[in-house]
Amino acid sequence: MLKRKKEIIQDLNARLLKALPEEQKGYLEQLMDGYSKLLIDDPVRPFREENLNEIANNVDYGVLAALDGTWVSYNANYNKNIDRPSLGSGIHTTIMPSPGTNQNTIPGKFSFDTEEYIEKLTFEIVPGGVRNRGGATELFCGAVKYDQTIKSVNKVEGNPDLQYAGIHEENGMYLWLSDVYNYAATEETIKRDRGIHAFSNEDFEKYGYKGEYRNEPLVEVKDENGNSSYILLSQLKEGQQYYEIIPAQEIKPMDGIKGPYFIPDYSISRSGVIPHGSTITVLGDITPESKDNKVYYLRNGAPQFPTGLATWDPPHLAISPTMGGAGGAINLDEPAPAWVHETLNDENDPGSNKIYTQRILANELYPYCVRPDMRLRDTLSEQNVTDYVLVQLSSKMKTGAQGGILNVPFVNRFVPTVEIDFNLWIETVIEDGKEILQLQYEQIIFFEFDFGNDGGTTSWPHIQVNTLRKIEDIPANQRKIIEEQFFNAPSGMSMTIPASIESVTPPSGCPYHKG
Numbered sequence: 001m002l003k004r005k006k007e008i009i010q011d012l013n014a015r016l017l018k019a020l021p022e023e024q025k026g027y028l029e030q031l032m033d034g035y036s037k038l039l040i041d042d043p044v045r046p047f048r049e050e051n052l053n054e055i056a057n058n059v060d061y062g063v064l065a066a067l068d069g070t071w072v073s074y075n076a077n078y079n080k081n082i083d084r085p086s087l088g089s090g091i092h093t094t095i096m097p098s099p100g101t102n103q104n105t106i107p108g109k110f111s112f113d114t115e116e117y118i119e120k121l122t123f124e125i126v127p128g129g130v131r132n133r134g135g136a137t138e139l140f141c142g143a144v145k146y147d148q149t150i151k152s153v154n155k156v157e158g159n160p161d162l163q164y165a166g167i168h169e170e171n172g173m174y175l176w177l178s179d180v181y182n183y184a185a186t187e188e189t190i191k192r193d194r195g196i197h198a199f200s201n202e203d204f205e206k207y208g209y210k211g212e213y214r215n216e217p218l219v220e221v222k223d224e225n226g227n228s229s230y231i232l233l234s235q236l237k238e239g240q241q242y243y244e245i246i247p248a249q250e251i252k253p254m255d256g257i258k259g260p261y262f263i264p265d266y267s268i269s270r271s272g273v274i275p276h277g278s279t280i281t282v283l284g285d286i287t288p289e290s291k292d293n294k295v296y297y298l299r300n301g302a303p304q305f306p307t308g309l310a311t312w313d314p315p316h317l318a319i320s321p322t323m324g325g326a327g328g329a330i331n332l333d334e335p336a337p338a339w340v341h342e343t344l345n346d347e348n349d350p351g352s353n354k355i356y357t358q359r360i361l362a363n364e365l366y367p368y369c370v371r372p373d374m375r376l377r378d379t380l381s382e383q384n385v386t387d388y389v390l391v392q393l394s395s396k397m398k399t400g401a402q403g404g405i406l407n408v409p410f411v412n413r414f415v416p417t418v419e420i421d422f423n424l425w426i427e428t429v430i431e432d433g434k435e436i437l438q439l440q441y442e443q444i445i446f447f448e449f450d451f452g453n454d455g456g457t458t459s460w461p462h463i464q465v466n467t468l469r470k471i472e473d474i475p476a477n478q479r480k481i482i483e484e485q486f487f488n489a490p491s492g493m494s495m496t497i498p499a500s501i502e503s504v505t506p507p508s509g510c511p512y513h514k515g
Helices: 006-015 027-031 049-057 062-067 187-193 201-207 350-361 373-380 409-414 476-487
Strands: 002-004 035-037 069-073 090-097 110-125 130-134 137-155 162-182 218-222 228-232 268-274 278-286 289-291 294-296 385-394 404-407 417-431 434-451 457-470
Touching: 027 062, 027 385, 027 417, 027 434, 062 110, 062 137, 062 162, 062 385, 062 417, 069 476, 090 434, 110 162, 110 350, 110 457, 110 476, 137 476, 268 385, 278 417, 373 434, 373 457, 404 409, 404 417
Parallel strands: none
Antiparallel strands: 002 035, 069 110, 069 457, 090 110, 090 457, 110 137, 130 137, 137 162, 162 268, 218 228, 268 278, 278 385, 278 404, 289 294, 385 417, 417 434, 434 457
16 A cells, blocks of 8 residues: 655645646646555554544545546557558457357357447546544545446448447446554543443352453462462463453453554555446556666656567467467567468367467457557557556455456356456656646456366456547547547447447337326
8 A cells, every 4th residue: 555645645635636737737746746655664643533524635546636537539540560540549359159159068169359449438536535444443545436438440341431339338436545544442432332331240240350341351360279360451460370361342442552553455446337247346556666776656758568579478468378379479560470361270280279369360450459558559659758657456466455356147157257457557648848648558357268178267368458538638530539429429329239320219218107
């Protein structure tokens, strides 16, 4: 978990969250000022009820404050080696069971789909801190709601107009863990929440304790003759032997102040609901950069992506190692190998590793259909990016706190969704002397279905990448399309009806409530 000085939070909330665009020069640099890792020996602030409003009103939203607003697809065709112009800034790759197959019966049969897409992604800051109460520990979060709509972009032969169709909806919430407080017991909280038993007959009958409101353990001691008696723990002398401990059921003022103190090993969580029947929670943090024995949460320059043979890196490929690996590493900055367009057989494809993935490499969106984040790299290639923040979230961390995925029974049975890894780059771009914020993301979801020939489980990547900017920061021709598809689209639009259809019949009213 990251921490920041209280006075910096108050100042930034006043300046940044209400700042006009022309006042936001150096926005990320200001936003990331003063962060460090929260450690076990750092001071812990006490929580007091009378300070609740002040704490909530000055909650930190961290780097999530930069997301506030509506973001839309920004399309830049910078790669001169790609002959086909990009129709949309986003790329998705999706692998599903092939028609006619049943779970675990026909290894290697899958349907591959990849499309370009456009997107509207809206973030809204939830005013005031969200309070999580944990007894001696109080955690406050800065919450940011999000709503995502995605439409595919396709070109149909013989039709000059691009075809748009809704393919994805999602909503949810990001949380920034703002601060952890210690809330020790007081006489007031004890009386209010637990009440006080003035005298315990049980304590008197069993242990001879005559006092009132026992808020510490009793311990059994023995005299030199071996006779037992019970005394309060505070009455035990140093080095005195004790034989039995009777726990206290009550607490006393200042209980909880000694800890242990809770330190989350993440700063950011994202919870989302996807209409396929999955609900996700992913956890993570800002990934720092280490230079000169120092840690920087704001990185200088532009994000770096691989080139050449290094582009063949399975975690980012639509081809996982469990799918056979296409027969070996491929330089995705070069044209696809000749075998991609050949008829394969047992002689030129022993083991069927190539035919298994041939359709992916042969797609017209190559190389982006194989490694989608190369589109992010190529978009950055002619931009002046001065700095950026990298947020990395996952549902399955190697160590520490874990997120998770819940699926409806149908998804669990046929296409279990088992892991989500999410990278988000928040970038400062300088264009025509103006500072522009830009978002780039890569989301990799892993499905599991079908056993291999040896009974092993196959992991199928589903990848989404996109570049987004605020709508006022994209070219006029792109803005016109975005407005048509997301802001002026006809009512009654469904996930399966192309938005290019000029009129859509609205749904009829409920037959039981007709006027």
